[in-house]
Each structure stands twice: as structure tokens, then as C-alpha cells.
Amino acid sequence: MPRPQTRLQQFIDQLGLKAKDITDEAYRISMAEGVESISRQHFLRLRQGSASATAERIYIIVAAVQSLTGMLIRATDLFVLQPATPGHVSLPWEGPDGLSGHGLPVSSRHRSSGSWKGIVTEDSHPADAQAFEALYTEYGVLLRSIAMRRYNVPPDDAEALVHDIFTAYLQRRKYVRELKPWLIGAIGNASKDYLRRRRREEPLLPEHDEIADQGAEEHAERWIVNMTAATVIARLGEKCRETLRSYYFREESKESIAHRLATSPAYVLQLLVSCRRRVRALYDSMRSDR
Amino acid sequence: MTRHYDDDELSDYALAPSLDPGREAIEQHVAACAACRTRLQIAQELEEAFRDDEVWGAVDLLLTRPQRLEAARAEYARIEREDAEAEALLSPLLKSPLRFRGAEIDTDSRFHTGAVVRNLCLAAHARHEKQPQFSLVITNAACRIALQLPKGGTERRAVLALAVRERANAFRYLGRFAEGLKSLDDAEKLFDQSPGTDPFDLAIVSYIRATIYLKSGRAAEGLPLAKEAAEVFREYGDRSRELAAVMAEAVCLTYTGHPNEAAETFERVALIARATEQPEILARALQNAGEAYLAASNHEQATPRLIEALALFDNLALATERTRSVWKLASARAAEGALHEAAEQLDRVRAELAELGLTNDAALATLEWAEVMLALGESSGVAERCAAIAVDFETEGMLRNARIALAYLQEALRAGDATPDVVRHVRAYLTEIPNRPAAAFVRPA
Numbered sequence: 001m002p003r004p005q006t007r008l009q010q011f012i013d014q015l016g017l018k019a020k021d022i023t024d025e026a027y028r029i030s031m032a033e034g035v036e037s038i039s040r041q042h043f044l045r046l047r048q049g050s051a052s053a054t055a056e057r058i059y060i061i062v063a064a065v066q067s068l069t070g071m072l073i074r075a076t077d078l079f080v081l082q083p084a085t086p087g088h089v090s091l092p093w094e095g096p097d098g099l100s101g102h103g104l105p106v107s108s109r110h111r112s113s114g115s116w117k118g119i120v121t122e123d124s125h126p127a128d129a130q131a132f133e134a135l136y137t138e139y140g141v142l143l144r145s146i147a148m149r150r151y152n153v154p155p156d157d158a159e160a161l162v163h164d165i166f167t168a169y170l171q172r173r174k175y176v177r178e179l180k181p182w183l184i185g186a187i188g189n190a191s192k193d194y195l196r197r198r199r200r201e202e203p204l205l206p207e208h209d210e211i212a213d214q215g216a217e218e219h220a221e222r223w224i225v226n227m228t229a230a231t232v233i234a235r236l237g238e239k240c241r242e243t244l245r246s247y248y249f250r251e252e253s254k255e256s257i258a259h260r261l262a263t264s265p266a267y268v269l270q271l272l273v274s275c276r277r278r279v280r281a282l283y284d285s286m287r288s289d290r
Numbered sequence: 291m292t293r294h295y296d297d298d299e300l301s302d303y304a305l306a307p308s309l310d311p312g313r314e315a316i317e318q319h320v321a322a323c324a325a326c327r328t329r330l331q332i333a334q335e336l337e338e339a340f341r342d343d344e345v346w347g348a349v350d351l352l353l354t355r356p357q358r359l360e361a362a363r364a365e366y367a368r369i370e371r372e373d374a375e376a377e378a379l380l381s382p383l384l385k386s387p388l389r390f391r392g393a394e395i396d397t398d399s400r401f402h403t404g405a406v407v408r409n410l411c412l413a414a415h416a417r418h419e420k421q422p423q424f425s426l427v428i429t430n431a432a433c434r435i436a437l438q439l440p441k442g443g444t445e446r447r448a449v450l451a452l453a454v455r456e457r458a459n460a461f462r463y464l465g466r467f468a469e470g471l472k473s474l475d476d477a478e479k480l481f482d483q484s485p486g487t488d489p490f491d492l493a494i495v496s497y498i499r500a501t502i503y504l505k506s507g508r509a510a511e512g513l514p515l516a517k518e519a520a521e522v523f524r525e526y527g528d529r530s531r532e533l534a535a536v537m538a539e540a541v542c543l544t545y546t547g548h549p550n551e552a553a554e555t556f557e558r559v560a561l562i563a564r565a566t567e568q569p570e571i572l573a574r575a576l577q578n579a580g581e582a583y584l585a586a587s588n589h590e591q592a593t594p595r596l597i598e599a600l601a602l603f604d605n606l607a608l609a610t611e612r613t614r615s616v617w618k619l620a621s622a623r624a625a626e627g628a629l630h631e632a633a634e635q636l637d638r639v640r641a642e643l644a645e646l647g648l649t650n651d652a653a654l655a656t657l658e659w660a661e662v663m664l665a666l667g668e669s670s671g672v673a674e675r676c677a678a679i680a681v682d683f684e685t686e687g688m689l690r691n692a693r694i695a696l697a698y699l700q701e702a703l704r705a706g707d708a709t710p711d712v713v714r715h716v717r718a719y720l721t722e723i724p725n726r727p728a729a730a731f732v733r734p735a
Contacts, residue, residue: 007565036327039324042324054328076565077561077564077565129363129366129367129370132362132363132366133359133362133363136356136359136362136363137352137355137356137359138352140356141348141351141352144351145348159356159357159358160358161486163356163358163361163362164484164486165486165487166362166365167362167365168484168486168487169487170365170366170369171369171404171408171445171448171449172487172491173369174408174412175412175415176528177528177530177531178526178527178528178529180527181526181527181528182490182526182527182528184526184527185489185490185525185526185527186486186487186490186526187486188525189485189486189487189488189489189525190485190486192485193485193486194485223344225335225338225339226339226342226344226345226348227348229335229336229339229340229342229345230339230345230346230348230349230351230352231348231352233345233346233349234348234349234352234353241349244340245346245349248337248340248341249340249341249342249343249346273298276298276301276336277297277298279336280297280301280332280333280336283332283336284332
């Protein structure tokens with residue numbers, strides 16, 4: 001049976017684009033941005049649907065297509081992006097998806113803002129109090145992080161802003177159509193307003209710039225990786241999580257951990273391997289559109 | 291090529307490359323193998339993340355109950371409860387305008403809650419299209435209730451803003467544009483309580499204002515508003531509203547005489563509609579893009595858009611739109627110089643449009659047919675067909691102006707002075723009447 005046409009295939013056919021032009025442009029952008037490019041063979045496999053794309057590949061392809069056509073496109077225009085782990089509120093990842101219509105900016109300055117929006121691949125309103133609590137807790141961390149890292153809002157104030165956004169959402173939930181991008185748009189504007197008010201009240205330090213902090217922008221990709229990793233780790237069982245923390249973060253030896261857990265170093269090693277596998281599996285499922 | 295490495299091996303290598311006994315082999319393999327390179331990169335990302343204090347800080351945040359969670363839960367529970375109560379109170383009343391009016395809910399304190407106002411706004415929103423008078427009655431009640439909510443709280447101002455905006459929408463559907471614009475002025479001032487969400491709410495105001503301008507012959511003023519609204523909707527990731535705003539932008543461009551830009555903008559609409567799998571909007575966008583290309587004398591671009599629109603309308607079983615696509619394809623054939631074929635198609639379309647009850651479209655198609663016939667030098671039957679043209683406009687003034695234009699054409703046909711240009715002039719005038727209802731007909735120079 002013939003394989004159905006991929007969204008990517010349909011899109012480039014419709015625009016009459018050539019694979020070579022796209023991969024050449026992708027190469028040019030990747031050189032400028034210092035990211036890995038995509039080979040023509042890999043691109044052709046993606047087009048046929050015989051390979052899956054990582055977020056970086058999606059980013060580079062969308063950037064190239066946008067650069068060639070000048071059109072405002074999103075990753076979802078070219079790829080079918082799956083929700084993150086089922087049953088959980090989706091948290092950060094995805095590179096370029098859903099620039100929410102900004103199209104994929106070619107410059108790295110905008111890239112991360114797109115990425116923040118791009119994490120939103122599932123977008124339902126919370127159906128009950130429990131779902132709302134999960135959204136508030138998990139998505140709230142992302143929103144707080146945006147306020148803190150992108151706009152340098154102090155942590156306590158960031159939490160207050162996030163709370164206000166959720167309250168405002170509850171008032172408007174019947175006409176907010178795409179919840180998570182909406183929340184991200186809202187926290188951006190709330191943070192900008194916060195900075196404007198602060199500027200009126202007291203002179204701001206250079207790091208309190210209304211425009212997204214350039215340094216933070218440059219580190220945004222790392223930040224997204226970290227937020228994804230944090231979400232994955234928070235979903236592990238306590239034993240796994242604390243063993244990883246002790247070994248990697250606190251740099252405890254296997255022997256010391258074994259002593260504390262009243263077990264053998266070999267068991268700790270085995271535990272580390274299985275926990276890492278679990279992290280890897282969860283991370284992969286959040287990271288790419290498989 | 292050597293064998294592929296599994297994730298455990300790559301993780302071990304990522305942990306301490308210099309200590310890995312198979313380092314050289316791994317590095318050689320990874321240099322040549324893109325799949326392993328990607329997997330190694332992920333392993334390295336995770337190795338770094340495991341050691342990063344930011345990651346563990348975020349883990350702890352995720353595991354800690356947020357300080358204001360209790361307050362958020364209480365707010366959620368309150369709004370849920372109030373919404374349910376409001377729905378129970380209102381749903382029997384909203385079944386009929388008579389029952390709703392009779393209940394006089396704005397004088398009954400049971401209805402004086404923010405949730406009732408929100409619920410009324412939703413109810414009105416759902417009725418604008420089919421029961422615009424009723425939706426106005428509902429929004430008026432919503433405004434009166436909002437004004438009676440306790441002063442000082444933020445809820446009063448927030449729900450009043452929603453009610454006033456919805457009232458403007460009701461006026462828009464009723465064609466009471468001046469009152470609609472006045473309500474929008476008021477709504478604009480009221481959206482000033484929530485910096486995170488005000489831009490979004492104001493974008494909805496701008497969008498409604500743009501559509502009112504569009505419908506009242508002020509497309510040039512609507513254009514920047516539609517653009518602005520589209521930008522904000524994009525910022526908030528609201529693709530369906532963005533789509534509507536871009537569509538409004540494209541229509542503004544059409545009405546302000548920028549067919550090329552309009553066509554490009556309709557193409558943007560089509561792109562979004564295609565990506566979001568909205569076939570009806572896609573079909574309409576393609577149809578409009580086709581028409582804009584025709585207006586820009588770019589029939590080569592027009593034809594494929596119109597053909598796709600036709601196929602989509604066929605699938606959607608939208609007979610009137612399908613006929614309009616056939617009509618515009620006939621226009622494209624005429625523009626390409628295939629006049630005989632175009633005349634035959636236009637003759638069929640004219641009859642179909644009349645059969646569908648689309649009087650004005652049938653009139654315009656008849657005029658286009660007449661134009662093509664005169665261009666072919668075949669004037670027989672043209673005067674008779676044109677004499678039978680009927681038009682139907684909302685106001686007496688528009689109808690009178692249309693009849694003056696048609697009478698002029700009749701006179702020219704009888705005198706043998708009618709040329710394709712004369713017919714085109716009359717047709718262009720009739721096309722523009724809904725957008726410029728007060729403009730009198732001027733004979734061609």
C-alpha cells in the first residue's frame with residue numbers, strides 16, 4: 001500500500017519548492033547559527049515519512065522554508081507534532097513548533113521565544129479541579145521561568161504574575177481557544193507591564209530590560225533542554241530521582257549511596273542505569289515527533 | 291562502518307569520554323553515523339542536565355506545591371460553582387426571547403453575579419448570527435447586571451468590559467455600526483485591569499472594529515486594525531482568531547484597491563487554513579485569492595486557486611459557493627481571451643445563480659456575459675437579457691442608484707452605443723454599491 005503523503009511533502013509540492021534548495025538554505029542557516037544542518041538524504045526520508053525528525057531538524061527545515069518563501073509558517077504546517085507523555089500536562093520542549101504564527105524566525109534572537117511556544121502540542125482546557133491543579137503546578141513552573149529568565153522578574157513577583165494570569169484565564173476560559181500559547185502570550189505581556197511599572201517606580205538595573213534579555217535568549221535552548229529534563233525527572237519515582245541527584249548533582253560515590261540505602265554499590269549502579277533509561281525514554285517522547 | 295552503539299554505551303561515554311576504553315571507536319563511528327550522533331547529543335544533554343543546579347531547582351519547584359495553589363484552587367472552585375449556578379438559572383430563560391424579556395433578570399438579585407454576565411455574553415455570542423435582536427437584548431441585560439455588581443472589586447470592571455464588547459458585536463450584526471463603534475470605545479477603556487490579558491481582549495475589540503469599518507465603507511481605517519489584531523492573536527497562539535483577522539486584512543486590501551496585496555494575504559489565510567485543516571475557510575480563501583488575482587489581471591495565478599476552491603466547495607456540498615467558483619473561472623477564461631468558452635460558461639452560471647436566488651450575483655454574471663458577447667461582436671439577445679436584469683438591495687437609495695445605472699445601459703444598448711467598456715463600467719458600479727451605498731452613478735466619460 002502506498003505511504004500517505006506527509007505534511008512536509010504536501011507543503012513543498014504546493015509551493016513548488018525543491019529539496020535541494022531547502023537543504024542548501026538549511027545549510028546556510030545552520031552555519032550562521034552554529035547548529036547542525038540536515039543532509040539531503042535525511043530530508044528526502046523525512047519528506048517520504050520514512051524517518052522521524054528531531055526538534056533541531058524541524059527547526060532548521062522550518063527556518064529554511066520560511067527563508068525561501070518569506071511565508072509565516074509553523075512547525076505544525078510541515079510536521080505532525082504529537083503531544084508529550086499522555087496523561088500529563090505537556091511541558092517544555094520542541095524547538096521551532098508553533099511560533100504561533102510568528103513564523104519561524106531565522107535569527108537566533110527570536111528562536112527561543114518560538115521554542116517556548118513550540119512546546120505546546122496539546123492544548124485542552126482543564127476538565128476538572130485536579131487537571132487545573134496539574135496545569136497550575138506544572139505549567140506554572142514554565143510560566144514563572146519565562147518571567148524570571150526572559151524578563152528578569154524576581155521569583156516572588158514572577159509567582160504573583162503567574163497566579164494573576166491563571167485567575168484572568170479562569171474568567172475568560174470560555175473564549176480562550178488555545179490555552180497554553182495563550183498563557184505564554186499572557187505571561188510575556190504581564191512581565192513587560194511589570195517592568196514598565198518598575199521603571200516608573202525606581203530606576204532599573206541593566207538586567208531589567210523590557211526587551212527579552214539577550215543573554216537569556218542565547219541560553220534559551222539550553223534552558224528548554226533543562227526544563228524538559230526537570231519535568232522528566234520530577235515524574236520519576238522518589239528513589240530513582242534521589243539516586244540520580246546524589247550521584248550526578250551531589251557527586252556522591254556509588255559506595256556512599258549504597259551505604260545510605262543499605263545496599264551494594266552494584267545495585268546502585270544497576271539502579272542508575274535503569275533510571276537513566278527511564279529518563280531517556282520519557283525525554284525522547286517529549287522531545288521529538290515520533 | 292562499525293556497529294551502532296546503544297544508549298547505555300553512549301551515556302557511559304558522555305559521562306566521561308576520556309575514561310571510556312572504546313573512546314576512539316565511538317568517536318569514529320559517531321563522526322560517520324548521524325543517528326548515533328543525534329543520540330549521543332541527547333545523552334550529553336542529559337548528562338549536563340543531571341549536573342545542573344537549574345534543573346534540580348526546577349525539579350524541586352515542580353515537586354513543591356506552589357505558594358498560591360490553595361488560592362488558585364479556591365478561585366477555580368468558586369468560578370466553577372458560580373458558572374454552574376448561572377447556567378442553571380439562565381438556560382430555561384434563554385430558550386425564548388419572550389421568556390427572557392419576561393424574567394427581567396436585571397431586577398432579580400439572584401442573577402447579579404459575574405458568572406451570569408459571562409454566561410449571558412456567551413449566550414449572546416452564540417446567537418448573533420441567527421437571532422441578532424435577541425443577542426442585543428441579552429447583552430443589554432448583561433451590561434445592566436454588570437453595572438449592579440459590587441463596586442471596588444476587579445470582577446465588576448472585567449465582566450462589564452466583556453458585556454460592552456459583546457454588545458458592540460450585537461450592534462455589528464444588526465448593522466447599527468455607529469452604536470457598535472461607541473460600545474467599542476467604552477470596552478476599550480474598560481480593559482485595563484489585567485496587563486497579561488488586556489492586549490488579547492483589546493485585539494478582539496480591534497478586530498470587531500475592523501469588521502465594522504469594512505462593512506461601512508471605511509476599509510482603509512480597518513486595515514491597520516485587522517493587521518494589529520492578527521499580530522496579537524499570533525502572539526497568544528490563537529490561530530483561529532488570527533485567521534479571521536488576516537481574512538479581514540485581506541478583504542480590507544481588496545476594498546482599498548490593492549488586489550495584489552489582497553491576493554497574497556488570502557494566500558496566507560489559505561496556508562493557515564490548510565495547516566489547521568479547515569476546508570471551508572481554505573476554500574473561501576482560495577476563492578478570494580483567485581478573485582483578487584483576477585482583479586490584478588493575473589489570471590494565471592487565479593485559475594489554479596479557483597479550481598481548487600471549486601473542488602473543495604463540491605466536497606463540502608456548498609452549492610452557491612461552487613457556482614461562484616465556476617463563475618470566476620469563466621471570468622478567468624474571458625481574461626485569457628477564450629471568449630466563446632467564457633460566454634457559454636457565463637450563460638450557464640447566470641441561470642444557476644438566478645435559480646439559487648442570488649439575484650445580484652445573477653445580475654452581475656449577466657452583465658459579464660453581455661460584456662463578453664459585445665467583445666465577440668455578437669450583440670443579438672444582449673439587450674433583451676439586460677432588460678430582464680433584476681437587482682435587490684437593502685435600501686431604497688441603493689436600489690434607485692442601481693436602476694439608474696441599468697437604465698443607462700439599456701439606453702446605450704438601444705442606441706447601439708454599448709461597448710464592452712460601457713457594460714464593465716455599469717458592472718463595476720453595481721459591484722461597489724454595497725460598499726459605497728451613497729455613491730451616485732456617473733456615466734462613463
